[in-house]
Amino acid sequence: MSELLSGAIAFALGCYAVASVLVLVRLVRGPRAQDRVLALDLLYFHAMLVLLVLGIRHRSDVYFEAALLIALFSFVSSSAMAKFILRGEVIE
Amino acid sequence: MNPVPFSIETLVAGLLVLSGLFVVISAIGFLCLSDFFVRMHPPALAYTFGSWCVTLAGILYFSTLESRAVLHPWLIVILLSVTVPVTTVLLARVALFRRRVARAADTPPPLSPPRGA
Numbered sequence: 001m002s003e004l005l006s007g008a009i010a011f012a013l014g015c016y017a018v019a020s021v022l023v024l025v026r027l028v029r030g031p032r033a034q035d036r037v038l039a040l041d042l043l044y045f046h047a048m049l050v051l052l053v054l055g056i057r058h059r060s061d062v063y064f065e066a067a068l069l070i071a072l073f074s075f076v077s078s079s080a081m082a083k084f085i086l087r088g089e090v091i092e
Numbered sequence: 093m094n095p096v097p098f099s100i101e102t103l104v105a106g107l108l109v110l111s112g113l114f115v116v117i118s119a120i121g122f123l124c125l126s127d128f129f130v131r132m133h134p135p136a137l138a139y140t141f142g143s144w145c146v147t148l149a150g151i152l153y154f155s156t157l158e159s160r161a162v163l164h165p166w167l168i169v170i171l172l173s174v175t176v177p178v179t180t181v182l183l184a185r186v187a188l189f190r191r192r193v194a195r196a197a198d199t200p201p202p203l204s205p206p207r208g209a
Contacts, residue, residue: 006137008104009108015113016115019115020110020119022120022122022123023119024121026123034190036132038135039122045135049111056154066167071171071172075178075179078182079178080150082182085190091134
């Protein structure tokens with residue numbers, strides 16, 4: 001792996017870390033509940049991107065399945081939370 | 093395992109840097125914009141461009157490494173393009189509903205007439 005690619009991977013991971021901290025500020029500060037749900041969804045998404053980049057870094061396919069699972073869980077959890085805020089229960 | 097040529101590595105590195113920039117820009121927008129309906133839009137930048145760039149980088153890199161077409165990273169893009177609009181619309185409905193319940197002044201009226209009218 002060349003210097004260029006490992007540098008780009010480090011840069012991308014640093015960007016995801018900075019973005020996660022910014023989203024975390026919104027998660028703590030967010031005035032309403034829907035801000036917090038969206039912030040949590042974005043955190044899930046950043047974790048998925050980190051796993052995909054780590055898969056390229058370690059030249060391994062295993063990270064891909066974990067990223068797919070995280071994408072699925074992010075959808076299920078945020079839609080369940082949105083439904084809960086909307087109706088007060090998840091399954092009516 | 094084939095050696096990856098420098099041109100492909102440069103392309104992969106550019107895609108990764110681009111995705112990092114998009115994700116940071118969307119996070120800054122998500123933090124700094126004022127209203128929830130305005131704030132919902134920057135994450136779309138990360139959801140589309142961020143995931144597309146990383147997925148294309150993965151496809152390019154692994155296809156060159158294993159000298160066959162490795163296409164399964166598309167699955168993530170397909171899954172995201174199905175699920176993200178659902179989540180976004182649900183959250184928009186949540187925000188609208190809560191604003192109506194709170195009787196905020198600038199709430200748009202419902203499109204359909206009330207039942208029984």
